[in-house]
Amino acid sequence: MSGGRPEVRPGPGRPEPAAATAEARETSGATTGLVLTFVRQELGEDAVQEVLRRAQVPFTAEELTQPSTWTSYDTRIRLFTAATEVLGDPTAMFRMGAESLRTGMAPAVVVLVRAMGSPRQVFQRLPKAVANFSTTSTMTVLEVGATSATLRYELHDGYVHSRLDCDYARGLIAMIPTIFGLAPARVVHEECESSGYDACVYHLSWDRRSRRPWGRRSVSADPELTALREQVRSLQSAATDLVDGGDLESVLARIVERAAAAVLAPAYLLAVSAPGGGAPLVHSAGLPADEVPGLTARLLAGEDLGPGAVTVDVASARRTHGRLAALHRPGDGGLGDERAMLAAYAGHAAAALDLVMALEDSRSEARRAGALLDLAHRLALAADADEVCAVVADALPRVVGCGSSGVMLWDPASASLRTTACAGLPPEAEIVLRTTTLHAGDVPELFGMLSDREPRVLDTTRSSGLLRTLLGSLDLHSAVAVPLLAGSTFLGVVTASWTAGELGDGPDRDVLARLRGVGDQASTALQKARLLETVRHQATHDALTGLPNRVLFRERLAAALAAAPDGGAVGVLFCDLDRFKAVNDTLGHAAGDELLRQVSARLRAAVRPGDTVGRLSGDEFAVLLPRLGSPTDAGSVVARVDEAFTEPFRLDGTPVEVGTSTGVAVHSGRVIEVAAVAEQLLRDADAAMYRHKHRDRPPTPTPRQAG
Numbered sequence: 203m204s205g206g207r208p209e210v211r212p213g214p215g216r217p218e219p220a221a222a223t224a225e226a227r228e229t230s231g232a233t234t235g236l237v238l239t240f241v242r243q244e245l246g247e248d249a250v251q252e253v254l255r256r257a258q259v260p261f262t263a264e265e266l267t268q269p270s271t272w273t274s275y276d277t278r279i280r281l282f283t284a285a286t287e288v289l290g291d292p293t294a295m296f297r298m299g300a301e302s303l304r305t306g307m308a309p310a311v312v313v314l315v316r317a318m319g320s321p322r323q324v325f326q327r328l329p330k331a332v333a334n335f336s337t338t339s340t341m342t343v344l345e346v347g348a349t350s351a352t353l354r355y356e357l358h359d360g361y362v363h364s365r366l367d368c369d370y371a372r373g374l375i376a377m378i379p380t381i382f383g384l385a386p387a388r389v390v391h392e393e394c395e396s397s398g399y400d401a402c403v404y405h406l407s408w409d410r411r412s413r414r415p416w417g418r419r420s421v422s423a424d425p426e427l428t429a430l431r432e433q434v435r436s437l438q439s440a441a442t443d444l445v446d447g448g449d450l451e452s453v454l455a456r457i458v459e460r461a462a463a464a465v466l467a468p469a470y471l472l473a474v475s476a477p478g479g480g481a482p483l484v485h486s487a488g489l490p491a492d493e494v495p496g497l498t499a500r501l502l503a504g505e506d507l508g509p510g511a512v513t514v515d516v517a518s519a520r521r522t523h524g525r526l527a528a529l530h531r532p533g534d535g536g537l538g539d540e541r542a543m544l545a546a547y548a549g550h551a552a553a554a555l556d557l558v559m560a561l562e563d564s565r566s567e568a569r570r571a572g573a574l575l576d577l578a579h580r581l582a583l584a585a586d587a588d589e590v591c592a593v594v595a596d597a598l599p600r601v602v603g604c605g606s607s608g609v610m611l612w613d614p615a616s617a618s619l620r621t622t623a624c625a626g627l628p629p630e631a632e633i634v635l636r637t638t639t640l641h642a643g644d645v646p647e648l649f650g651m652l653s654d655r656e657p658r659v660l661d662t663t664r665s666s667g668l669l670r671t672l673l674g675s676l677d678l679h680s681a682v683a684v685p686l687l688a689g690s691t692f693l694g695v696v697t698a699s700w701t702a703g704e705l706g707d708g709p710d711r712d713v714l715a716r717l718r719g720v721g722d723q724a725s726t727a728l729q730k731a732r733l734l735e736t737v738r739h740q741a742t743h744d745a746l747t748g749l750p751n752r753v754l755f756r757e758r759l760a761a762a763l764a765a766a767p768d769g770g771a772v773g774v775l776f777c778d779l780d781r782f783k784a785v786n787d788t789l790g791h792a793a794g795d796e797l798l799r800q801v802s803a804r805l806r807a808a809v810r811p812g813d814t815v816g817r818l819s820g821d822e823f824a825v826l827l828p829r830l831g832s833p834t835d836a837g838s839v840v841a842r843v844d845e846a847f848t849e850p851f852r853l854d855g856t857p858v859e860v861g862t863s864t865g866v867a868v869h870s871g872r873v874i875e876v877a878a879v880a881e882q883l884l885r886d887a888d889a890a891m892y893r894h895k896h897r898d899r900p901p902t903p904t905p906r907q908a909g
Contacts, residue, residue, distance in 0.1 A: 225272070225273050225274050226273075227273075227337070227469070227488045228275045228278070228336060228337050228338045229272060229274065229338075230269060230272055230335045230336065230466060231266060231267065231268045231270060231271035231272065231462070232335055233370075234261075234267070234271070234273060234277075234278065234281060235269065236298060236302050237266075237281050237285050237298060238253070238263055238266055238267055240285070240294075240297075240298045241253055241288065241289065245288065245289065253284045253285050254266075254284075256280075256283075256287060257280040257281045257283070258280065259280065259281060261277075266281075270459045270461070270462040270470075272468065272488060275336075275338045275361055278336075279364045279367060282366040283364075285298070293369070295369035295370040295373065296372055296373040298373060299371065299373020299374035299377060300373035300376050300386060301377075302374060303380060303381065320382065321351075321379045321382060321384070321387070321408055322346055322347065322349075325343060325346050325351040325378070325406070328341060328353070328375070329341040329342055334466040334468070337531065338357060338358050338361050339357045340356050341353055341354065342354040348410065350406060350408075351405075352403065352405050353375065353403070354401050354402070354403050355371055355401060355402040356400070356401035357395060357401075363395035364396070365396040368395070368396065368402050371402070371404075372389050375387065375389065375406060376388075376406070384409055384410075387406045387407065387408040388407050388408065389406050390405040390406075391404050391405075450555075450558050450559070453551075453558050454472060454474065454485045455485055457472055457516075457551045458470050458472050458485045458486065459487070460547075461528060461544070464547035465528040465540045465543060467512070467528035467529055467530055468488050468529065468531065469488030469528075470486065470488065470526070470527065470528055471484070471485075471497055471498065472485045472516070472524065472525075472526050473501055473524045473525055474516060474555065475524055482524060483524075484498050489529070497527075501513065501527055502524070502525060508529075510530030511527050511530070512527065513526070513527040513528075514526055514527075514544050514548045515545075515548065516548045516552045516555065517548070517552050518549070518552040518553060518722040518723070519686065519687045519688055519729075520718060520721070520722045520725075521552075521556065521722065526544065526547075528544060549726045550726075550730070552726060553723050553727075556723060557574055557578050557723070560574060560716075573597060574719075576597065577593065577594070577723065578723065581593055581726075581727040582727075584730075586734075586735065587611070587622070587728055587731045587732070588622060588623070589731075590727040590731050591609035591623035592623040593727075594623070594696060594720060594723075594727075595607050595608055595609050595696075596625050597720065598625065598696065598717070598720060599625060599698075601719075601720055602698045602717050602720070603716075604700055605626055605700050606627045607625050607697060607699065608623065608696070608699070609622050609623045609624070609686075609695075609697075610695050610697070612692050612693055612694045617641060617642045617643070618642065619640040619694060619695065620639055621636045621638065624636070634672075635676060640668070644668055645669060646666050647665065647666060647683070651692075652692060655685050655692070656685070657683060657684045657685065657714060657717070657718070658682070658683045659680070660673065660680060660681045661673070661681075662674060662679055662680070673699075676699075678700065678701055679700055679701055679702040680699065680700055681700070682697065682698050682714060683696070684697075684714075686721055686724055686725045693728055696721045744817040746795055747798055747799055748802070749806075749816050749817045749823075750815075751816065751818070752818045752819070754816065755818065755824055755826065756880060756884075758814050758826055759774065759880045759883065759884070760877060760880045762826060762828035763876050763880055764873065764876050768872070771831070771832060771835070771869065771870035772828055772830065772868070772870075772883070773826075773827035773833070773836040773839075773867065773869075774826060774884060774886075774887040775824065775825040775836070775840060775865070775887065776822070776823075776866070776887040776891035777805070777843060777863070778823075778891050779797075779801065779821040779860055779861075779862055780862060780895070781860055781861070782794065782797070782820075782821040785860065789854065789856070793854060796854075797858070798821065800851050801860075802815065802817065804846040805823060805825065805843065805846060807846070808846040809827075809839060809842070809843070810827075810829075812828060813825055813839070814826040824884075825839065827839055830868060830870075833868040833870055840864055843862070844862070844864065847860065847862050863891050863892075863894045864890075864894055865887050865888065865889065865891030865894055866890060867882075867883050867886030869883055
């Protein structure tokens with residue numbers, strides 16, 4: 203990446219209105235987008251246009267809804283004022299902040315906030331994240347407790363405070379507990395800069411538990427799961443949009459513009475190698491022009507850009523294109539570990555750059571270029587590793603020009619390759635390939651590939667005996683196998699193969715280059731699939747115990763009720779630990795966490811195969827009993843669960859006796875309203891557990907007949 207002074211281009215990559223170029227970057231599009239989305243949902247598109255007309259802003263509605271579009275404080279206040287007037291509601295800005303979850307808060311923010319674990323932890327870190335949305339004010343935490351906090355919000359010198367800005371901020375901070383399934387915080391605001399005070403002071407309080415009834419909550423309403431889905435869709439959309447960019451310059455500009463889909467920040471910097479050598483290509487947003495060269499040099503050198511910077515490599519499995527950074531002001535930062543999502547986005551960007559550079563090198567090969575573009579689109583939408591392999595195998599004959607293809611994934615446990623997908627083979631040959639396992643100890647070519655990570659050209663005359671036999675049984679003459687790599691990690695191979703009449707002396711360099719390119723894209727897509735699987739797992743499992751959480755437990759309960767045979771029964775067992783608070787208070791939270799892990803292990807050992815143990819909250823566990831011959835069969839499981847607590851738990855070498863209060867509810871008969879029955883079972887089991895805890899008598903399963 204050396205070769206002279208970097209070529210600097212501003213982002214985003216579309217022409218800007220003349221007035222917009224003078225706009226200070228003081229307000230994130232995450233804020234202006236919420237304003238317009240709220241107005242649109244309340245009164246429609248005409249009202250949005252009226253807000254823009256009254257505010258006289260130099261942006262379109264589409265630009266103002268992009269997180270990468272930053273505007274001035276003055277523009278923000280004019281939008282707030284115009285929106286309040288058009289809506290005809292003096293409380294509109296508070297409602298706008300309080301309802302931001304409904305009207306489109308950035309999914310990345312919701313996911314990171316939810317990952318902190320509690321409103322208290324969010325409020326503790328909130329001041330560092332304010333610069334993600336505005337650079338004109340400072341927030342300070344004066345006090346924070348388990349269910350209360352006091353915040354100080356001060357506008358910087360040179361700006362005129364607006365009560366509307368204060369109303370919006372109050373609404374936002376009141377909304378934070380709702381991300382955790384709680385009621386909104388109560389906000390007392392008696393000191394406001396608009397009234398002559400030095401700063402705005404907010405006193406917040408919230409409930410430790412949700413006051414909403416069970417029946418009003420559903421899987422679809424879970425804010426974290428909804429945000430995860432939106433974030434995945436956003437990354438997939440960003441990937442598709444990047445490969446739609448066409449030429450290299452458009453793609454680079456879009457990479458900077460769309461980075462906000464992964465990480466919200468006031469500024470971004472991208473530097474990549476220029477095709478054919480020369481100075482690196484640089485695109486930035488939100489940075490003074492005189493600072494870009496110095497920051498670029500430090501970025502490319504791998505130097506630390508400061509505590510407010512999130513930097514990742516823009517790299518495919520085979521090539522590092524450059525580096526991407528999301529930059530906050532010194533002392534400010536994100537809400538959590540945002541590096542993983544920016545790295546996932548950079549992987550999409552690298553795949554897009556791989557594709558664009560390949561297209562620029564082979565413009566004359568229109569058919570193959572079209573096939574590569576189709577492959578990129580389909581890979582961007584692939585949801586899991588099997589789908590990625592199927593897409594790659596299907597595309598390889600058109601991209602490479604081979605007669606058949608395959609993708610084989612590596613199993614480290616058995617040190618072997620197994621075919622996951624193939625294309626272009628007769629059905630009988632496909633069966634042979636899919637049922638063949640290649641062990642590294644039996645195939646010298648595979649053993650060598652594991653050592654040097656280089657492709658192998660295979661044929662029926664020079665390859666090892668096992669491969670010659672396999673090629674012959676598939677009626678193939680030759681093949682090329684290219685390793686799939688994630689850094690230095692071996693993921694598997696992609697293969698392109700030909701019969702005797704399909705290829706002359708063997709694959710040429712162009713074929714090998716194209717196969718490598720597809721392999722790089724496949725590696726990136728497989729990494730993305732694993733990330734998405736991790737995200738899905740985190741959304742449905744408890745991080746401490748690994749057990750299904752409330753969301754997944756409800757899904758499995760609903761599925762069990764729907765699948766229950768006539769005459770069968772489904773039960774739910776609730777367990778609440780006795781004296782758990784005493785363990786935390788006397789031995790510490792680390793011991794409490796270890797106790798929860800040991801409890802989860804004992805419960806899993808106590809239940810039957812096919813039962814589901816879940817951790818619903820704190821020290822509350824539940825067991826799903828999907829196959830009960832009769833309602834009384836639940837009693838044996840209850841007995842085993844009770845027995846699991848007879849032996850003391852050992853915490854830091856100390857035996858600790860912890861009991862449990864249990865409650866069980868059973869449903870038998872036909873199920874018409876699955877969701878309603880599931881909620882009733884949960885309530886009944888919870889009530890039975892509560893009676894057990896407070897009356898000290900064992901739960902009695904009560905059959906419920908379908909109405």
